[in-house]
Amino acid sequence: MKFWTSEYTFSHPWDKVTQAAWRKYPNPMNPSVVGIDVVERKVEGGVLSTHRLIGSQWGIPSWIQNIIGSPNVMYANETSEVNIAEKTMTLKTRNITFCKFIAVDETLKYFPHPKDSEKTLLKQEAVITVEGVPLSNYVEGLLANTMSTNASKGRLAMEWVLRKINDELTELSHNDIWNVKSQPLPIKI
Numbered sequence: 001m002k003f004w005t006s007e008y009t010f011s012h013p014w015d016k017v018t019q020a021a022w023r024k025y026p027n028p029m030n031p032s033v034v035g036i037d038v039v040e041r042k043v044e045g046g047v048l049s050t051h052r053l054i055g056s057q058w059g060i061p062s063w064i065q066n067i068i069g070s071p072n073v074m075y076a077n078e079t080s081e082v083n084i085a086e087k088t089m090t091l092k093t094r095n096i097t098f099c100k101f102i103a104v105d106e107t108l109k110y111f112p113h114p115k116d117s118e119k120t121l122l123k124q125e126a127v128i129t130v131e132g133v134p135l136s137n138y139v140e141g142l143l144a145n146t147m148s149t150n151a152s153k154g155r156l157a158m159e160w161v162l163r164k165i166n167d168e169l170t171e172l173s174h175n176d177i178w179n180v181k182s183q184p185l186p187i188k189i
Helices: 014-022 062-068 136-174
Strands: 002-010 033-044 047-056 074-083 088-095 102-113 116-130
Touching: 002 136, 014 088, 014 102, 014 116, 014 136, 102 136, 116 136
Parallel strands: none
Antiparallel strands: 002 116, 033 047, 047 074, 074 088, 088 102, 102 116
16 A cells, blocks of 8 residues: 655636636546536535546556456546635545445645635545555556656646636637627606
């Protein structure tokens, strides 16, 4: 079993970062994610809970594919909770594909930075367990390194989406539809 953790600070407020988290895929930094389907979404007690199914192409080394096989698209369950009152967003993901051999339990938590409310802190952790395959400790290490690489790509993707959101807001603010000038209405007597 391997544990992996990471922290990152976004120079954007929580509401904008959580919006970006929902819009993270597709993006040019993570082309391996090929689809996301919402299975269930509900609001209870002011908390938005969502269950999504994520499809991706992992690029598993051929020697591992020979042992456990490799479908074209691999799937993971993602559950999330967004609590607007507490300003927290928590996403938990676990792979479905290869779950008899490999379990990757990942948790991402977004919340306002405790020292600067205009920034958002991301705490990311994963527990990686490999059983029933040769060199399981080695494979866990490979997966932990892959987590680190993918986390960096994920942060770049979030920054890309945040720029995209800012560009959209700028475009909207310059759009003539939003720049309505008040003019007196002609009154006929």
